[in-house]
Amino acid sequence: MVGAGGHISGGGYGLLSRLHGLTSDWLTAVDIATVDAHGNVELRRVDRHQEPDLFRALRGAGNGNFGVITSFRFAALPAAPREVAEASLVFPWNDLSEEQFAQLLATYGEYWDTRGRDPDTWGLFVLFNVGTRGPNGRLSMHAQFCQPDGTTSDLSVLHEFFARFSSFRPVVTLSSRQVTGKSAVDALQRDTSQKPAPTPYSVTIRPWLDATLAGGASGSGIRAKYKSAYMKRTFTAAEAGAIYRFFSSGSVTAQSSVISMDSYGGAINKPGLARETAIAQRSSILKLQWQCYWRDDSEDEIHLRELDEFFTSVYTGDHVDARHQGTPWGDRYEGCYMNYPDADMLRHAYWPELFHGRDGLYPFLQSVKRRYDPNNIFHHSMSVRTT
Numbered sequence: 001m002v003g004a005g006g007h008i009s010g011g012g013y014g015l016l017s018r019l020h021g022l023t024s025d026w027l028t029a030v031d032i033a034t035v036d037a038h039g040n041v042e043l044r045r046v047d048r049h050q051e052p053d054l055f056r057a058l059r060g061a062g063n064g065n066f067g068v069i070t071s072f073r074f075a076a077l078p079a080a081p082r083e084v085a086e087a088s089l090v091f092p093w094n095d096l097s098e099e100q101f102a103q104l105l106a107t108y109g110e111y112w113d114t115r116g117r118d119p120d121t122w123g124l125f126v127l128f129n130v131g132t133r134g135p136n137g138r139l140s141m142h143a144q145f146c147q148p149d150g151t152t153s154d155l156s157v158l159h160e161f162f163a164r165f166s167s168f169r170p171v172v173t174l175s176s177r178q179v180t181g182k183s184a185v186d187a188l189q190r191d192t193s194q195k196p197a198p199t200p201y202s203v204t205i206r207p208w209l210d211a212t213l214a215g216g217a218s219g220s221g222i223r224a225k226y227k228s229a230y231m232k233r234t235f236t237a238a239e240a241g242a243i244y245r246f247f248s249s250g251s252v253t254a255q256s257s258v259i260s261m262d263s264y265g266g267a268i269n270k271p272g273l274a275r276e277t278a279i280a281q282r283s284s285i286l287k288l289q290w291q292c293y294w295r296d297d298s299e300d301e302i303h304l305r306e307l308d309e310f311f312t313s314v315y316t317g318d319h320v321d322a323r324h325q326g327t328p329w330g331d332r333y334e335g336c337y338m339n340y341p342d343a344d345m346l347r348h349a350y351w352p353e354l355f356h357g358r359d360g361l362y363p364f365l366q367s368v369k370r371r372y373d374p375n376n377i378f379h380h381s382m383s384v385r386t387t
């Protein structure tokens with residue numbers, strides 16, 4: 001379950017973020033209870049004009065740092081799309097060589113670094129899931145698309161994106177959610193581009209709300225570990241090689257893990273947002289979610305250790321800044337997402353910069369912390385420190 005309190009105040013991104021930005025980008029005021037140096041509770045409404053520093057801090061770093069948020073206010077929100085198109089590609093994971101896999105990742109990243117920067121593509125969001133390799137392995141792309149006006153009358157952007165992957169011989173071409181919605185034939189007939197789909201995948205078009213409600217997942221008794229990495233450029237062969245080897249290993253952690261390589265950028269990277277909000281990562285084209293799931297607490301140690309070792313191996317080498325080996329730091333990266341808190345990173349003295357960037361945001365957050373929570377009432381292992 002995800003609650004609004006941490007999700008919105010920590011940034012909050014989703015399938016419409018390339019089109020409209022982060023949830024916290026749209027905040028216009030916040031009601032919050034803070035505690036002063038004498039232990040007195042103060043109720044505040046903060047916005048751009050009233051206590052603007054605290055307001056900025058709450059737009060991306062408000063989770064568990066400064067007080068208890070009681071309301072989020074949005075003066076205006078973008079209109080939800082009327083409908084979205086959904087389609088998936090599944091790749092023959094077991095048949096791909098390490099070199100082919102590296103080409104596949106490079107092709108994917110290259111799209112977001114080039115064509116994916118054009119505003120007409122911002123309604124395209126893709127989750128590229130890489131899991132264990134083998135006969136029943138998982139290597140699939142799930143796309144959701146609408147035009148910037150929230151309609152799906154022209155699917156050429158979606159087709160153009162999928163065309164880039166035809167040489168990787170996608171084997172199963174089922175839509176992720178074919179059960180409801182119109183058929184692919186309907187969808188293609190309505191496509192004014194008149195360009196045939198390059199591979200026989202099917203497209204489902206359905207109301208945005210239906211697609212969104214069907215997208216959630218939850219489970220009870222599931223234990224999980226998340227890690228993250230923001231990428232400013234496409235994948236290197238070294239990264240792809242480390243990912244290929246881990247998911248080919250057959251280890252129990254490899255079988256329980258998936259990296260969701262999410263498209264990013266678009267409206268999130270609009271100039272000025274890094275200074276207005278407390279989310280520093282405004283140049284990335286991809287955001288990687290590293291996930292591992294299991295049920296039995298006796299497996300905690302092995303999964304936490306092996307996922308950590310895997311993450312470290314991907315960010316070790318010439319592609320990473322020499323003094324920051326083992327972490328997504330350097331010209332190619334923008335660190336990690338605070339809404340996927342990862343205490344493994346505390347071993348690095350520079351962990352605040354990994355999560356809050358290198359342009360002075362963390363010292364700013366520390367000054368807000370000293371002013372509004374001088375006794376550090378609101379804290380956790382990765383919260384903003386007063387000194």
Ligand SMILES: Cc1cc2nc3c(=O)[nH]c(=O)nc-3n(C[C@H](O)[C@H](O)[C@H](O)COP(=O)(O)OP(=O)(O)OC[C@H]3O[C@@H](n4cnc5c(N)ncnc54)[C@H](O)[C@@H]3O)c2cc1C
Nearest residue numbers: 001002003004005006007012013062063064067068069339
């Ligand atoms: C299954 C799952 C799916 C997710 N999907 C996405 C996704 O699509 N996009 C995305 O951006 N993130 C996603 N996340 C990450 C999610 O945004 C964070 O886990 C977020 O912190 C959840 O907020 P919460 O209030 O539910 O969590 P909690 O664990 O209750 O809180 C997280 C932090 O926020 C603080 N906090 C909570 N409420 C308040 C409040 N009212 N005032 C001040 N501080 C508060 C808590 O003290 C804590 O430090 C997902 C997480 C999970 C588990």
